[in-house]
Amino acid sequence: MSHVAHSSTTNTARTERSATASKAYAAFLGIGLVLLVVAPMFFYPIFLMKLLCFALFACAFNLLLGYTGLLSFGHATFFGGAAYFTAHVVKEWGVTPEIGILIGVAGAALLGLIMGFFAIRRQGIYFAMITLALSQMFFFFCLQAGFTHGEDGIQSVPRGHLFGFIDLADTTSMYYFVLGVFLIGMIVIWRFINSPFGMILKSIRENEQRAVSLGYSVARYKLGAFVMSAALSGLAGGTKALVFQFATLTDVGWQMSGEVILMTLLGGIGTLIGPVFGAGLVVTLQNYLATSQFPVTIITGVVFMVCVLLFRRGIIGEFYASRLGRKLGFEHRR
């Protein structure tokens, strides 16, 4: 990183500034939480739940791209795979929703372990292509496997009773359940990137050779990050299956992997909160265009190109780098 402080004076200035930054962060966090709690009074709750699921998915993806520097083009496997697992066990085995989601998370983590095992053997662009190819393989598996019901998908999944007694068929309860899942996921991500493990991941992102020479087993750390990211994507996917009460092939297709990249890029790669905004924008856009004839792919494609050409820091990254952002003491990278 280029922000190494050279003297004690700049060090003090930096500590003061990051103190204002954490105050600003706390303030934004408080406002955000209040907004999320009261939001269902003003917006359509299903829309909000969809937004929260995709926001968590994008943040989980960003754990890998933003904090480890690995671009996965196959994250739909974990999101959609967990959706299938959760939907199947809740519908066919009759387990409670929280157990269903946990099974989805475990399944996604296992898929992540397998895909990661192969993908970390190559770097950069090859990593992206391998994850894409393996996730396409999983797509074909889902197309042919019996329990996914092929083109039909798993339909009319019951939401069930949380812990056996809270009826999630009630939209309000469901919303606060999803909000709870989202917050747990975000806390895990925040804790993870600020742990010693997360610090080593960042060092791998910045300079892999140096991390190797310092004696870190880079492959193992990459695999750990991959599995973690896959499991959290599974948390989002399993929850989404309960919100919409179905799991289909759409969630495992490569287009979904592309969408989550766009959300992260748009919000800000490597920022904790950016992907939430990116997901919000993309989901809102899809909602607006859902009723029109105009295909979403064209807009998605154009936004992709514009982001890459002009806007690589994303919304939150640009804010951090702006005069106001710097005054508040935020740092920006890249």
Next chain:
Amino acid sequence: MTMIFGIPLQAFMGQLLIGLINGSFYALLSLGLAVIFGLLRVINFAHGAQYMLGAFVAMLMLQYFGINYWFALLLAPIVVGLFGAVIERLLLSRLYKLDHLYGLLFTFGLALTIEGTFRYLYGSSGQPYAPPPALTGATNLGFMFLPNYRGWVVVVSLIACIGTWLLIEKTKLGAYLRAATENPTLVQAFGVNVPMLLTLTYALGAGLAAFAGVLAAPVYQVSPLMGSNIIIVVFAVVVVGGMGSIMGAIVTGYMLGIAEGLTKVFYPEASNIVIFVIMAIVLLIRPAGLFGRDA
């Protein structure tokens, strides 16, 4: 009836031919990807879209101007190549200084835009494109009937592959290209216009994709989705072959096409994943790819 490995010879040869045809397209497309990647260090995700564009340009030229297959085979690559040159010069060239992943993401966006536009204009279903009259019908080879057009595809794509290989390995332009791959700054210092070389390379790659698209139009149907269906498989081919060598890309393309065809004979359920499975095995045994130099 003659049997081979317990399979009727006829069925066996038929699937082998289909594998050879698919392999021809894999070879042409992975060759283009390797040429572009070699010089630009960009993985061209829009390669599938450019392949689709080639087929569409041929079909539209026939519909609106009555331009036949033979001229389309020549003109469509030029049209798509020019389109590629414009994209490279105006947009893609701004990304060379950055991480290679941005090139991949940009071309992914380009692919989505092109595919979305054609789906909007022409719908998702495929449209037929008739093979030229000179190549209809079939030839009796004794052990099987070979549809003439399919034979033509195998021959002409082999010629195109070898031609491209000769262009890059044996001509002066190819020598410039290879030199610029090794050290662009030095080549520029010798007075070679490297940015122009980059544009030409991208146009050549896009043109090759379009050429494959025109060849494919009579075999498969012309559909906006034909590009994204094939490009992911081609990525797996490229991972198996490694992008270090042009010949490696060609050989791997044909090999995997044939492997896919044979899987259709012996275990049809696995035919659309066999290439990915081979990719996984190669990653275990030789992580750099069969012909790869760089990991």
